[in-house]
Amino acid sequence: MTAIKHALQRDIFTPHDERLLSIVNVCKAGKKKKNCFLCATVTTERPVQVNVVKVKKSDKGDFYKRQTEWALRDLAVVDAKDANKENPEFDLHFEKVYKWVASSTAEKNAFISCIWKLNQRYLRKKLEFVNVSSQLLEESVPSGENQSVAGGDEESLDDYQELNTREEQDIEIMMDGCEYAISNAEAFAEKLSRELQVLDGANIQSIMASEKQVNILMQLLDEALKEVDEIEHKLSSYEEMLQSVKEQMDHISQSNDLIQLSNTNNMKLLEEIEFLVNYLDLSKGHIKALTDGDLSSSKGIEACTNAAEALLQCMNVALRPGHDELQAVKQQQQQFKDLREQFARRLANHLNNVFVQQGHDQSSTLAQHSVELSLPKHLPFHRDLLRYAKLMEWLKNTDHEKYEGLNKNYVDYISRLYEREIKEFFEVAKIKMTGTSKEGKKFATLPRKESAVKQDLESLHGSSGKLTGSTSSLNKLSVQGSGNRRSQSSSLLDMGNMSASDLDVADRTKFDKIFEQVLSELEPLCLAEQDFISKFFKLQQSPALPGSVVADSTDVDGLLLSRQHTLLGDRHLLPSEKEEAGIIRSMMIKVFRCIEPELNNLISLGDKIDSFNSLYMLVKMSHHVWTAENVDPASFLSTTLGNVLVTVKRNFDKCILNQIKQMEEVKISKKSKVGILPFVSGFEEFAELAESIFKIAERRGDLDKAYTKLIRAVYNNVEKVANESQKTPRDVVMMENFHHIFSTLSRLKIACLEMERREAKQKYTEHLQFYVIYSLGQPLEKLNHFFEGIEARVAQGIREEEVSYQLAFNKQELRKVIKEYPGKEVKKGLDNLYKKVDKHLCEEENLLQVMWHSMQDEFIRQYKHFEGLIARCYPGSGITMEFTIQDILEYFSSIAQSH
Numbered sequence: 057m058t059a060i061k062h063a064l065q066r067d068i069f070t071p072h073d074e075r076l077l078s079i080v081n082v083c084k085a086g087k088k089k090k091n092c093f094l095c096a097t098v099t100t101e102r103p104v105q106v107n108v109v110k111v112k113k114s115d116k117g118d119f120y121k122r123q124t125e126w127a128l129r130d131l132a133v134v135d136a137k138d139a140n141k142e143n144p145e146f147d148l149h150f151e152k153v154y155k156w157v158a159s160s161t162a163e164k165n166a167f168i169s170c171i172w173k174l175n176q177r178y179l180r181k182k183l184e185f186v187n188v189s190s191q192l193l194e195e196s197v198p199s200g201e202n203q204s205v206a207g208g209d210e211e212s213l214d215d216y217q218e219l220n221t222r223e224e225q226d227i228e229i230m231m232d233g234c235e236y237a238i239s240n241a242e243a244f245a246e247k248l249s250r251e252l253q254v255l256d257g258a259n260i261q262s263i264m265a266s267e268k269q270v271n272i273l274m275q276l277l278d279e280a281l282k283e284v285d286e287i288e289h290k291l292s293s294y295e296e297m298l299q300s301v302k303e304q305m306d307h308i309s310q311s312n313d314l315i316q317l318s319n320t321n322n323m324k325l326l327e328e329i330e331f332l333v334n335y336l337d338l339s340k341g342h343i344k345a346l347t348d349g350d351l352s353s354s355k356g357i358e359a360c361t362n363a364a365e366a367l368l369q370c371m372n373v374a375l376r377p378g379h380d381e382l383q384a385v386k387q388q389q390q391q392f393k394d395l396r397e398q399f400a401r402r403l404a405n406h407l408n409n410v411f412v413q414q415g416h417d418q419s420s421t422l423a424q425h426s427v428e429l430s431l432p433k434h435l436p437f438h439r440d441l442l443r444y445a446k447l448m449e450w451l452k453n454t455d456h457e458k459y460e461g462l463n464k465n466y467v468d469y470i471s472r473l474y475e476r477e478i479k480e481f482f483e484v485a486k487i488k489m490t491g492t493s494k495e496g497k498k499f500a501t502l503p504r505k506e507s508a509v510k511q512d513l514e515s516l517h518g519s520s521g522k523l524t525g526s527t528s529s530l531n532k533l534s535v536q537g538s539g540n541r542r543s544q545s546s547s548l549l550d551m552g553n554m555s556a557s558d559l560d561v562a563d564r565t566k567f568d569k570i571f572e573q574v575l576s577e578l579e580p581l582c583l584a585e586q587d588f589i590s591k592f593f594k595l596q597q598s599p600a601l602p603g604s605v606v607a608d609s610t611d612v613d614g615l616l617l618s619r620q621h622t623l624l625g626d627r628h629l630l631p632s633e634k635e636e637a638g639i640i641r642s643m644m645i646k647v648f649r650c651i652e653p654e655l656n657n658l659i660s661l662g663d664k665i666d667s668f669n670s671l672y673m674l675v676k677m678s679h680h681v682w683t684a685e686n687v688d689p690a691s692f693l694s695t696t697l698g699n700v701l702v703t704v705k706r707n708f709d710k711c712i713l714n715q716i717k718q719m720e721e722v723k724i725s726k727k728s729k730v731g732i733l734p735f736v737s738g739f740e741e742f743a744e745l746a747e748s749i750f751k752i753a754e755r756r757g758d759l760d761k762a763y764t765k766l767i768r769a770v771y772n773n774v775e776k777v778a779n780e781s782q783k784t785p786r787d788v789v790m791m792e793n794f795h796h797i798f799s800t801l802s803r804l805k806i807a808c809l810e811m812e813r814r815e816a817k818q819k820y821t822e823h824l825q826f827y828v829i830y831s832l833g834q835p836l837e838k839l840n841h842f843f844e845g846i847e848a849r850v851a852q853g854i855r856e857e858e859v860s861y862q863l864a865f866n867k868q869e870l871r872k873v874i875k876e877y878p879g880k881e882v883k884k885g886l887d888n889l890y891k892k893v894d895k896h897l898c899e900e901e902n903l904l905q906v907m908w909h910s911m912q913d914e915f916i917r918q919y920k921h922f923e924g925l926i927a928r929c930y931p932g933s934g935i936t937m938e939f940t941i942q943d944i945l946e947y948f949s950s951i952a953q954s955h
Contacts, residue, residue: 078170081159135186335373346399351406364450400455411469438588449594482654568672582693596636644692670708675753716769730784740800760808787827794820859929879939883947912948
């Protein structure tokens with residue numbers, strides 16, 4: 057097998073640069089046995105390719121040729137058939153399964169082992185070995201050892217070298233010289249050994265012959281050693297010299313390090329000194345400004361402000377570690393503290409003097425403002441104090457105790473000043489409302505009992521026994537006679553040629569202007585003071601809420617007040633912002649503590665003068681509250697006006713309840729006709745007044761609710777009076793009053809009362825029809841009774857043409873009843889009816905012609921109805937009424953013209 061392996065290597069694989077590693081003699085299973093060889097080869101060039109080659113002997117000669125070749129990477133399974141028993145069969149699974157039978161089991165196992173090693177070394181693919189013993193695949197050996205085995209096998213393969221031509225010729229010559237080498241290997245080996253000994257002896261003799269050359273060589277070596285010793289000695293001396301130089305260089309290096317360290321320390325020391333000098337040094341000018349600076353002039357204030365800021369910067373410098381231990385630093389800090397305390401004390405004293413002086417100066421201007429309804433302006437005072445705003449901020453940051461003291465002192469001084477001004481202002485407003493002189497009785501300063509105030513008011517407005525306008529027009533109405541709408545004794549004043557209504561309008565207009573002027577004076581006063589407190593004391597006001605922000609700048613006496621109007625929204629404030637906003641509100645409450653009580657007193661007075669003044673106050677107060685909320689919903693002004701608005705709203709509700717109560721207490725005369733009820737006329741006047749007041753109001757919700765309550769009370773009491781009326785028929789009372797209400801609501805077009813307007817029209821129409829039907833039954837009473845009896849018989853089931861056979865309703869009875877109502881008699885009855893209706897109806901509504909026309913239509917309808925019954929129940933009788941439709945029209949027309 058070895059000779060065949062060498063022959064295959066030489067003839068087939070060497071020309072293709074391949075090495076043959078393993079060979080097995082096989083034949084195909086189950087067929088006629090034709091031997092061939094399966095060879096495992098690798099290429100000598102890289103990358104290495106591993107192949108399985110089928111080699112078959114040629115049929116024409118003794119040489120071999122390659123028949124089939126497979127790449128080992130295409131091999132999927134190696135099946136040895138049986139791992140426990142010797143079995144020469146095995147399968148190789150390439151693209152298809154090849155079944156082989158080896159010449160011996162040993163060759164098969166050697167070939168499979170070589171395949172496994174080649175796969176482990178070159179491919180490392182998942183090649184499946186089936187029915188192969190684990191010893192054969194070296195599974196008991198670790199992977200590293202497997203690699204070494206495979207590597208060793210490869211090295212052993214690499215050690216094999218093919219003999220070249222010269223080596224083959226030498227071997228052939230040697231073998232020719234020893235022809236017995238093949239037949240007698242021992243003799244051949246012995247001969248070779250003798251020849252080797254001969255060669256060794258020759259080598260030794262050659263060495264001994266070269267002894268002279270060896271001695272020369274040894275001498276040369278000794279000389280070389282001497283030279284080496286000399287060189288080593290020189291190197292040692294050089295090393296000693298270099299060592300000395302090294303020591304000197306080390307010393308120089310240490311000196312340089314010390315110099316560098318010293319320079320570094322000096323630089324750091326200079327930096328620290330420069331830091332302290334730059335940040336802890338206060339100029340002499342600043343020190344002079346803090347100790348002796350003029351706090352009255354603008355230049356002095358500016359110099360003090362700059363010095364105070366510089367001092368604060370010096371005191372707030374963040375010192376580096378160790379600075380606070382320096383004596384100079386301690387002295388400088390102590391000097392700063394002394395300067396701060398000295399300047400804070402001087403600033404506080406000066407500002408307290410300014411506050412006191414302002415109180416005296418402002419008091420002197422009260423006299424000129426007491427005549428006019430206006431509040432003194434504090435804007436010049438604010439402008440002067442705002443020059444100290446930065447100093448106040450400095451004081452707030454450095455000495456909070458003195459800052460709080462100034463805050464308290466300012467509130468004390470300014471609140472007393474504002475209290476005098478505001479009380480004087482409200483006293484003037486009350487005098488203008490009541491028309492008294494300043495020396496007369498004043499409604500004012502302290503709350504008084506209602507009876508006392510009422511007596512004063514009565515003395516102001518005459519001796520009529522009632523206040524002019526002290527109750528509304530509804531209050532002043534009483535029913536004391538036929539068709540009277542007002543009690544003249546309580547509604548007319550002896551004031552020139554003015555009527556009571558004109559006097560009410562004039563008084564209310566005057567009150568409205570005064571009240572609006574009061575609010576218009578208070579609003580900028582409060583806003584200006586709040587803005588000043590925020591800027592002067594450096595307090596954060598409530599920030600503008602999210603929404604559409606529009607800047608509104610108002611120039612008042614040269615001082616620019618910037619306000620931001622914003623839509624209401626929601627925002628979470630920081631704790632500091634909440635605290636400062638609370639401080640501002642607290643200061644404003646103390647400064648203007650008298651505004652809310654004075655406003656409530658003024659509102660109470662206005663309500664007692666005329667309860668309808670609550671309408672004016674509700675509109676004005678709502679507008680100012682809405683404006684204040686748009687500026688700042690949490691401001692003092694917004695809160696105060698909101699509280700006062702609640703009082704106004706209560707007075708308004710009380711006014712409405714009083715009107716309803718007076719409606720319920722109305723008593724009508726039993727001897728005169730009712731006509732338009734006083735509270736119906738009063739509601740008309742109330743609605744006209746309210747619509748004129750609320751036409752530009754932001755809120756109508758309160759008025760709409762009041763309308764609903766009043767109109768319901770009016771409707772209920774109209775029905776109540778109509779039921780109690782003895783002189784005037786119920787339907788006439790209902791018809792006239794609901795017609796008046798319908799006309800009023802249609803003219804004023806009040807949206808919230810549209811349903812009530814339709815209801816009034818319905819009630820007016822219904823009661824008009826009821827009254828017409830009721831009235832027309834009287835002029836032709838017997839005729840009506842006769843035909844009602846006919847309709848009753850027909851309703852009982854008697855046919856219409858058979859009614860004439862009834863004894864009570866025969867033709868003779870019909871003619872008899874008709875003869876009782878000739879045209880002249882009918883006209884006379886209608887004339888009496890006209891006079892009666894005229895007595896029932898009032899002149900204010902002018903409904904007589906409407907009523908008469910409705911009666912004409914109803915009379916004609918009844919006439920046609922009677923004619924129809926005669927035609928159906930008495931056919932062919934020729935019976936007709938003694939008057940025609942044309943006669944009826946003439947009767948109604950002539951009666952109307954005659955009256």
